[in-house]
Amino acid sequence: MKFYKVKVEEREELGTYTLLHYRWSQELVEPGQFVMARAAGYPATLDPFLARPFSFYDYDGKMASLLFEVRGRGTALLDLAPTIEVTAPLGKGFRIDPELGRAALLGGGIGVAPLKILGRHLDAMGVSHDVFLGFADAGSSVVARDFPGAEVATMDGSAGTCGTVLDAATGLEAYGAVYSCGPNPMLAAVKLAAGEKSLCQLSVEERMGCGNGSCNGCVVPVRGGGYVRSCVDGPVFPAEALAW
């Protein structure tokens, strides 16, 4: 896998999350696509060995941004690095169909990341939408200020509605399109709540080895049996394709 060294142009602390901005020049990044990223220094460092997958938080044709939370050594080093290494955009993103009518965007925790770029693309295409964001607590919900008008829920009730993102998002069946990213149990609940009339697309969060389809590590079970790779066949899937 080819990595590109890029300078971190700006680092924003958003509560317990960090938002990194770096220069990137490419015509298009589909909302929902991701990169593998790590602190620069490889292969001199060798460890942590693997890069980590991150959805594009945003990309305007010049600057790309990644949202993450420090959870282990890989993200701890990423949080400190003045220079990082990223791959070209990977995976399949969200399909946008303006004919479907009003859209609902639901993010859980760090899974809010791809909803920023998705929301901008929907705006550009004239698709009206509502945003619902769920977090563990007020500390992790700070990023919600970047989503004006979004409904917020926290599990401990320290900000917004007390409960899950679905407690803040009622009447999902009424939307023509539902887009969601978050932990798998949340996505399964969103799929159920969205019903079968709307186009429901889910961006899964999986542990990844390579990001280019080679290691078969990041699989999700699909309806009809077997597994598909979330890095090349996803990470965005039509809800009905998934077994859960």
Added chain:
Amino acid sequence: MVVREHETGVDLAVELCGLTLRTPLIPASGTLAKEALGEVEGVYGAMLPKTTTPEARAGNPPPRVAETPAGMVNSIGLQNPGVENFLQDLDAFDLGVPIFVSVAGDTVAEFGWLCEILAGDDRISAVELNLSCPNVECGGLAFCAGPASVEEVVAACRAAVPGKPILAKLTNEGVVENARAAESAGADGLTVMNTIPALTIDARAQKVLVRGGLSGPAIKPVALRAVYDVSGVLNVPVIGSGGVVSGTDVAEFMLAGASAVQVGTASFVRDPQEILDEFTAYLKENSSGAAELTGALRGVRPVLAGGEDI
């Protein structure tokens, strides 16, 4: 920077089982998907797609991978579409270099059956036997768990595919004895070594995260020792594999006795072209061709195969 042979005058070619490989690098089985082929043109001396089995396998439920210090543990479960679909898709791996095919079966008969099918396919230059998979006729012990089962499965494959080189891929445990058994049963070469059995635990959730095989730079010294010991006592060529991430690593494996070197997990985290470029630069600095490195350290000190010599 891309270093090409015609620019550097460095001879990267090696001979392996009667085949000429334009570089000594080969992808390790299960680490290079069709989707990633665009990145590796010109890097490898042979192609080696993911292991194929008689029938399709869904593979193991996730989680399948976990990062570990300087490496990773994987438990994929040989997910693959089965040999029939595999062969329909094989042309995608034609990058103008020999294609090696890795096979695995549940039984000796399945190994033999697969080899028979591959024997008649002109696109395939060599067959690698993945002997780390469980032998269901021996209570699930791996085929390479001991020399008797190695000999039995290699002999069956030898008979089934008389016209192509077969390479026995072995794990570290008992590697010298198993290598002897493979050679005496007719293997043309050995791939040393497969991943090392390993486990990761999630202490917060108090559960096993991944029980599988360890790969990456963490296992390189183990693999080097295995290659050194095996190539010191056997005549068949050895393909080194285990933890290669740089051009210097490639050189180390060849100095230890390998005729070619597999790049596996490293291709997840590096552009394999960079590894070849580094290896080319190493050869240039040392005024050497690739093939001259093989076994250059042989006889420098006695090899006490299998012993715990220090």
